Amino acid sequence: MEDKKTSSKTRAAIMEAAGKVFAEVGYSKATIRDICREAGANIAAINYHFGDKKSLYLAVLKHYQEIAFKAYPPDLGIKETQKPEEKLRAYIRSFLTRIMDDVHPAWFGRLLAREFTEPTWAFDILVEETIRPSFQLLTEIVAEIIGKNSKERIVRLCSMSIVGQCLYFRHSHPVITRLYPGESFGFKHIKELTEHISFFSLHGLIAEGKNKHSEENKCKKR
């Protein structure tokens, strides 16, 4: 049996448990025995419903990818506002929310963050279906802020600076708890983080725009 044949009870339970375990310990360290114990299912069930471990991981990835992007689309609240700095803020908040969220069954955040730094064979799919469109949107916003005549390389550097900040706040938890016990940057601080990254990056971008060749006038300035 390939995959989405039935919507059996155990199949759903396995998807849920697999998402949790995969997000917690990663693909290779996750054992199907753990997953099945968590799901209250037999070990053979995973082979029956999904084929093998790889296909299970793929199914989980695609499933929660759909959920996460339906809940937090990259252009969340971007269309209606004109000002590029508002677009940037909206993008950052959406991105942060998507990768920070791990309360309700949207393990996609952790899975995605994990694939970013420790890519598996499934990474190519994620790049094409998730990362590329999202990154593309960001580069457009960045280019709009810097100025239309900006070099592509610089736009990419700046975009990566922004993504890098978001991602780092995502998996800085182990570091932070050890460096400053009591501090934390989690789902609860998305608003604060959005403000900080937006503000910090916006002024970096503006400076970058002025650096290239003189920008005429961007409202702000000095």
Next chain:
Amino acid sequence: MEDKKTSSKTRAAIMEAAGKVFAEVGYSKATIRDICREAGANIAAINYHFGDKKSLYLAVLKHYQEIAFKAYPPDLGIKETQKPEEKLRAYIRSFLTRIMDDVHPAWFGRLLAREFTEPTWAFDILVEETIRPSFQLLTEIVAEIIGKNSKERIVRLCSMSIVGQCLYFRHSHPVITRLYPGESFGFKHIKELTEHISFFSLHGLIAEGKNKHSEENKCKKR
């Protein structure tokens, strides 16, 4: 046998090979059989010379930590210059160099970058002996730029923004090669990356400093 008894030939070969393999695939995925094949040693040699896999990893970590920090100390060229923006640039360059370097046998960069996002049991050691002093130095530089009366929380946020950028350029390789084949950000581009991150962050910091008290002449905001 505990550890640094002898300086046998095979012991050194194992250290070298282990560093390479650990850096390549991570602790848990690295097999002692791979390491020993790479080192041209017998499988039992690792038990004989180091005790077990964990002790080997620890020995490798401590060894290359020493090497990397001797080669690229965090305060490289900071002392003599007064201007805080020069300090920031020096710090970023040193940090980048340390984590980017993976040509000569200093696998520490990759190992460190890996521990940052996928901490093992050895992470506590790294935090105390490596990360804390380095991060402490960064927060001091950041605080100097923002202004003395800045909130600690903001200083930490900004410091993490800087570290996050550096780290992301470190393991963005899998993403970049897929998004833009031909582009790359590696050891060869440390100068360019240093300039970009320094410039980008400096203006973020300055703005953050001005944001504290005076707010009126901000044009943006709301």
Next chain:
DNA sequence: AGATAATTCAAACAATTGTTTTAAACAACT
């Protein structure tokens, strides 16, 4: 050279992994 310690080696061990098999339990329909 000979004795003693240090090192290397091939083989086996025990535990864990993903996967498969075979039969039993269940459901649905005539």
Next chain:
DNA sequence: AGTTGTTTAAAACAATTGTTTGAATTATCT
């Protein structure tokens, strides 16, 4: 009920892992 197809269950399989064993080899010292 009886037949058929679907789902679950327990056990075994094959491969891989870290670790250990005990003998063979090499180095070291008197």
